[in-house]
Amino acid sequence: MAASLTAEEFRDLQDRGESYALVDTRPAESFESWHIEGAINYTYKPHHEFDVEDFRAETGLEPADRILTICAKGKSSFDIVDELAAAGYDDVTVIEDGMRAWSRVYDVTTVPTESDGIELLQVQRRAKGCLGYVVCGTETRRAAVIDATRHVDEFVDAAESAGYEIAAVFDTHVHADHISGGRMLADQLNVPYYLGEDATDRGVAHEYTPMARNEVVTVGEVDVKALATPGHTSEMVSYLLDGEAVATGDTLFVDSVGRTELQFGDAEAAEGADQLYDSLHGTLLALPEDVTVLPGHFAVSDAGETGELTRGEPIVGSVGTIRTTVDLLGRPRDAFVEHVTERRPEKPPNYERIIGLNTGREDVEDETEAIELELGPNRCAAE
Incomplete structure (x- = not known):
């Protein structure tokens, strides 16, 4: 089971100034219209073929990096964790319920x-x-x-x-x-x-x-x-x-x-x-x-x-x-x-x-x- 944070716990982490990379898996149009400050967009949908080299090239993130993932409702961001884990990324945490939850913090x-x-x-x-x-x-x-x-x-x-x-x-x-x-x-x-x-x-x-x-x-x-x-x-x-x-x-x-x-x-x-x-x-x-x-x-x-x-x-x-x-x-x-x-x-x-x-x-x-x-x-x- 992937590690996860509530939106409120992410807020607390953000306010403490902790270091992390936030990957937003929503489509580019949704990301561009509204996202969390500092987020990196990497569009991913469940069951799509995942290419770790493409992920590394688009995000600049390496397996040793601390990564948080977020999507619209907390679905695709969980799925991509499994793909990242299989590729050697072992410090990945999901923000539960995605941007929907962030909207009500x-x-x-x-x-x-x-x-x-x-x-x-x-x-x-x-x-x-x-x-x-x-x-x-x-x-x-x-x-x-x-x-x-x-x-x-x-x-x-x-x-x-x-x-x-x-x-x-x-x-x-x-x-x-x-x-x-x-x-x-x-x-x-x-x-x-x-x-x-x-x-x-x-x-x-x-x-x-x-x-x-x-x-x-x-x-x-x-x-x-x-x-x-x-x-x-x-x-x-x-x-x-x-x-x-x-x-x-x-x-x-x-x-x-x-x-x-x-x-x-x-x-x-x-x-x-x-x-x-x-x-x-x-x-x-x-x-x-x-x-x-x-x-x-x-x-x-x-x-x-x-x-x-x-x-x-x-x-x-x-x-x-x-x-x-x-x-x-x-x-x-x-x-x-x-x-x-x-x-x-x-x-x-x-x-x-x-x-x-x-x-x-x-x-x-x-x-x-x-x-x-x-x-x-x-x-x-x-x-």
Whole structure:
């Protein structure tokens, strides 16, 4: 039986800086669209003839090297181990369940706060770059969740491990890059689920409580204030948390801003960019400089690079720092709109289907389809 690691164990190995060669056996097209940083592509399918000299020539790997293998679902990467063992490679380990498992590796870290009355937990989905939050009132021990992914147990576990009970669930917008767990989590816990009031314009079919512009919902002792910040989508809201931090969804990241054509379409992307400019300069960047920005994503490249991510550290910034370090925010309106409109990264795979699921107009067939729909990094930033 081949040696194996779980995806979480591989993460730990990666974070320790251990030396290894990672061989990704998926087809070249799948590899090029999304892979783990530093991986070597060697396409292999079970029962195909294996040529060790071809393997050595393509990968540069010798029998003495420490090798990890990964594939889409953990099948072909097990088969190739037998071939490598027969060829004298005796230090080969499989990452169980492949990229499917890597896609659901999470970390939880604490965001520093000034007040003792609020605790902020950032839930990081490493492979996709999704960020969600557990916003906790330290006196009442009640919490709100913002932008939960479909792996809702990660948010429940984060809250329970810190000693909090989830009392409300919020989404900043109808997500296009991943399946939201917001409605599911609210149903599971029998707590309110909130979206911005303009979500009616997106055809949201499932039940939610609309939050009007500047409306405040108090969860425990933490005030959650809805700030209308359209641009990435028409119904986007950011949530100001006790005046100390702001969850910005896909409006503002620590190093970029949200793209605008996923909802508005290429023809009306400029309209979305114009709204985004107002949301940034009229609302978010008008907040006090020391307010902490809690973005909805961090950047993950197709090559798996996660430059902003350091395990155990939150991915956040202050309003003042982001205002002065993100070049795009210093441009006048016309130049901003032109840049956001013309710089259109590749669209997230399956985004129209995912929007259908997140509005409640469609249902996911099964876990297999959900996994397939979400494979790959997020692509919600304008650049």
